[in-house]
Amino acid sequence: MQRYSIPLTPGPVSIPEEVLAAYQFDYGSADLEEDFFRLYAGCERDLQMVLGTQSQVTIQTGEGMLALWGALKSVLRPGDRVLAVATGIFGYGIGEMARQLGAEVEVVGFGHDQAIDPQPVWEAAKRFRPRLVTAVHCETPSGVLNPLDVVGAICRDVDALYYVDFVASAGGAPVEMDSCRIDLGLGGSQKVFSLMPDLSVLAVSDRAWAAVEETGYVGYDALKPWRTALGDRYFPYTHNWHALAGLAVSLQMLLDEGLAEVYTRHAEVAAYCRQRLQSMGVRLFPADEDFAAPTVTAAYVPDQWTWDALDAALRSNGMVVGGNYGDLAGKVFRIGHMGSQANLNLVRRGMDVLETVLTAHPVRQTAPSPRS
Numbered sequence: 001m002q003r004y005s006i007p008l009t010p011g012p013v014s015i016p017e018e019v020l021a022a023y024q025f026d027y028g029s030a031d032l033e034e035d036f037f038r039l040y041a042g043c044e045r046d047l048q049m050v051l052g053t054q055s056q057v058t059i060q061t062g063e064g065m066l067a068l069w070g071a072l073k074s075v076l077r078p079g080d081r082v083l084a085v086a087t088g089i090f091g092y093g094i095g096e097m098a099r100q101l102g103a104e105v106e107v108v109g110f111g112h113d114q115a116i117d118p119q120p121v122w123e124a125a126k127r128f129r130p131r132l133v134t135a136v137h138c139e140t141p142s143g144v145l146n147p148l149d150v151v152g153a154i155c156r157d158v159d160a161l162y163y164v165d166f167v168a169s170a171g172g173a174p175v176e177m178d179s180c181r182i183d184l185g186l187g188g189s190q191k192v193f194s195l196m197p198d199l200s201v202l203a204v205s206d207r208a209w210a211a212v213e214e215t216g217y218v219g220y221d222a223l224k225p226w227r228t229a230l231g232d233r234y235f236p237y238t239h240n241w242h243a244l245a246g247l248a249v250s251l252q253m254l255l256d257e258g259l260a261e262v263y264t265r266h267a268e269v270a271a272y273c274r275q276r277l278q279s280m281g282v283r284l285f286p287a288d289e290d291f292a293a294p295t296v297t298a299a300y301v302p303d304q305w306t307w308d309a310l311d312a313a314l315r316s317n318g319m320v321v322g323g324n325y326g327d328l329a330g331k332v333f334r335i336g337h338m339g340s341q342a343n344l345n346l347v348r349r350g351m352d353v354l355e356t357v358l359t360a361h362p363v364r365q366t367a368p369s370p371r372s
């Protein structure tokens with residue numbers, strides 16, 4: 001398996017040595033020992049600071065999709081109404097997930113190169129009266145960062161729960177769950193937190209806990225057991241102590257740096273990345289930088305190149321970025337500058353490689369390459 005000296009994928013991102021070291025220790029039995037419960041409680045407190053919330057934060061074993069599915073299953077019953085606000089693949093996908101659970105789903109959809117416009121969301125919410133409104137903060141495939149507060153206000157006006165996927169933004173951009181009135185906030189470990197894809201984060205408001213109790217869903221991804229798990233010292237399954245230890249290190253690094261400084265670092269690296277791409281004549285996606293994400297930059301595959309050829313050329317120079325999905329596959333590629341990769345020197349090296357490749361091979365290439 002090839003290793004790359006310039007990792008700029010949009011997740012899983014590279015893992016800092018300090019975090020990796022936490023995985024190496026031999027720990028005890030996570031479901032029995034007080035050391036583990038103290039570690040879990042500390043991670044929850046730190047996550048509350050990062051997410052801007054006083055709500056309970058659950059930390060579960062499993063990749064971020066565990067949180068997305070678990071939250072939906074735990075508060076929805078067949079026939080419940082869900083308003084899915086979608087500006088990209090994940091926003092539309094969450095609506096489809098809810099539909100598969102038997103919910104009545106209406107989608108307020110926007111283009112993949114657009115951010116949420118609150119007016120049509122407000123009109124649909126007033127008419128449809130959903131139990132749950134879903135949104136995605138950072139649409140990783142398209143590099144769009146959506147506003148959260150305006151949709152939160154709409155949710156309160158129509159008495160709907162507010163479900164937000166901030167997997168690719170939490171820790172790299174302000175989330176502020178409480179001021180945005182988010183009831184179910186969903187995160188994952190492999191993006192800004194710079195861990196392996198082995199933990200999911202699910203913050204739950206009191207309103208959402210009431211819905212969880214009413215729904216009564218039972219399953220591996222059910223939220224209900226987590227409400228009392230720490231206090232009872234009885235978790236639904238044996239937890240991943242190693243990953244939690246890594247998360248503790250990662251969160252401490254963020255807080256030691258200072259959240260304001262972390263957000264500034266991400267914004268500055270993103271701005272540099274976009275400026276370099278534009279100087280090479282590479283078109284940004286979306287073109288409107290007002291809602292470009294600070295954690296990932298999307299851009300069109302340059303003219304006279306295929307994605308496979310560009311990917312192969314970059315990999316041959318030690319650099320790996322991200323391909324895409326759905327309608328954007330083969331057309332738009334992604335540069336991940338989140339967490340450990342929100343590093344100006346790393347992104348500068350990556351942009352130098354890209355510029356060299358585009359300059360040296362101005363004509364279309366056809367060599368196949370592995371997908372990223």
